[in-house]
Amino acid sequence: MWLSDSRCGEIVEVVWNSCATWDTVGSIISREDRCGKYLEWWNKNVFGNVKRELEKKKKALLKAEREALHNGLNFQVRELQLEINILLDREARMWNQGACILWLSNGDNNTIYFHSKATHRFRKNSIIGLFDASNRWVDQSKTIATVLEDFYKQLFSTSCPSSMASV
Structure with missing residues (x-):
């Protein structure tokens, strides 16, 4: 999800290039640690919580729609709708990544059972x-x-x- 934001790549590049030495494994590990800390900070303070931001934008959209009814100007409504669509896309990617992580960590818990049944059926049908x-x-x-x-x-x-x- 972070890769969709260009600022993420910029942070990694700046932090990675901030160290002058490349000669030891320790310098690589320290770069990786610093990069992780900066990305955590960036996620919390800049990228933000997708759900919280989505709720804020939806409330702002309702307010902007009410104002647009009175003054006839709806450019702010269109901007907020665009931002909400971007946040909804981020949220969908977040759920998709979560599902992939769960599947990778748990896998198919019935694999051994189904494999044994398929093998038995194959032997029976041979x-x-x-x-x-x-x-x-x-x-x-x-x-x-x-x-x-x-x-x-x-x-x-x-x-x-x-x-x-x-x-």
């Missing part, structure tokens, strides 16, 4: 072998396919059709 027309056990995939094909050809064909007119 054809290991068949007896052919001469009652021989066939267990190779090509010969199983031939046995099945011959069986259904024989089942759906007839050698001596009678009363074709009724058919």
Whole structure:
């Protein structure tokens, strides 16, 4: 959500480039710590709470709509509607990111159960072998396919059709 705001990238760049040394791992870690602290401050004081800002803007919109009815000027109403749309977009992204985080942390809690059921069904539905027309056990995939094909050809064909007119 922060990446949609250009100020976030500016803060990261300024904080990251503020240290003069690049020679140690410690300097990278300290840069990362400072960057995190500045982003927390920025989130709290500049970016703001989306829900709180949305409520403020909606109240301001109601007030601006009442004023627009009296004086006929609605440019402030349009500005507030645009700001509300941006905040609603941020809120939707926030919920989407929260859902992704929950799914990544919890995953599908029933994975083992469903995997075992699918494996069991696969084993149950597998054809290991068949007896052919001469009652021989066939267990190779090509010969199983031939046995099945011959069986259904024989089942759906007839050698001596009678009363074709009724058919």
